[in-house]
Amino acid sequence: MEWLNLHSSVLDSPEFVGEEPVNQATWLKLQRFCIGQENGGRIESCKDWKDRKWQQLVRVTRREIETDSELWEWDGESLVVLFYPVEKETEVKTNRANGRKGGRPKKKTQPDTPEVTENKPPGFESENPTESQRFEIAETERKGRGREGNEERKGREAAAAARAREAESLVSACPRPDLTMPALEAARKCIKRHDGNHTFDEILEATKAATAAVRRWPENERIAWAPSAEKFFRDDQWRRAPESWESRRAAKVGLNKPATIDVGGRKPQLLNLDD
Incomplete structure (x- = not known):
């Protein structure tokens, strides 16, 4: 045996x-020797063993x-x-003996039954086709x-091409149409991110409206403040309200409002330059 099986009792x-x-340790060592020998707990003819043995x-x-x-205890020698x-x-000995015999008994084999052939009608396909x-x-x-x-594969390629065309259309319509790879990737992710909530046409129309507002800015302001295409779609700036695209300079000095002249409450006089 390979295990020392002792009950806690x-x-x-x-x-x-x-x-x-000391006697407890001696007994455990005797147990260990006996299970290795599988001698039933009895060491035969050991009375005359020398101390070295x-x-x-x-x-x-x-x-x-x-x-x-x-x-x-001693029982004679x-x-x-x-x-x-x-x-x-x-x-353990019983299990070992059964293992040598092959474990479980073999099942009885069924006697061979003659193969039943059926008369199949003409044109009936065989269940066992030939090699060809x-x-x-x-x-x-x-x-x-x-x-x-x-x-x-063709379907996936067509869908990818359609997404690429949509991204290119968005970038081309934004305030700063720089057709770079980061810009196209940002536009593509924008379409995917809002899929189900906003259609491509809605995003495109909002982008065109923002671009139209930015084009009314002074040139130096457009160069300095118009967002890049990547930032425009990455930050979803196309969702901004139309009034937020008002020129900063115009909003500051009131250039977008009609000019008025204060004449101190008097009625303005028209001058005739021909006189």
Whole structure:
């Protein structure tokens, strides 16, 4: 056996608890030797063993074995180790013997039954096609899978091309139409991010409205403050309110309001330049 199978009640028994620690250790070593030998807890003809033999085989001394103990006893020339797990040893030996026999018994084979042939009508396809028929079937299935794969690939390519065209249209319509890869990627992500909430046409119209407002700015202001295409779509600036695109300079000095002249409450006089 490879395991020392001891019930906890043995270690709690008065015989074990009442022994000195040296005798307890000696008993455990005797148990270890016996399970390795599978001798049922009985060491035969060991009365005359020398001390060196006890130390080499059992790892105990002869003096320790000759000590009176309630954990082992002498039966003539043999030493009997008490509380040895005999039942477990029997179980292990039985399982080992069954394993040598091949484990479970073989199932009885059914007698061969004659093959029943049916009279099939003309044109009936055989359940066991020939080699050439199997090749044709496999080739047809392969071509079918190839067509399906090509259709799926073409569909993905068409969808990707459509998204690229939409992104390019958005970038071209924004206040600063720089057709760079970061700008196109930002526009593509913008379309994907708002899919289901805003259509492409809605985003495009809002972008055109913002661009129309920015084009009314003074040129130097457009150069300085018009957002890049990447920033415009990354930050969703197309969603800003139309009035937020008013020129900063015009809003500051009131250039977008009609000019008025204060004449101190008097009615302005028209001058005739011909006089």
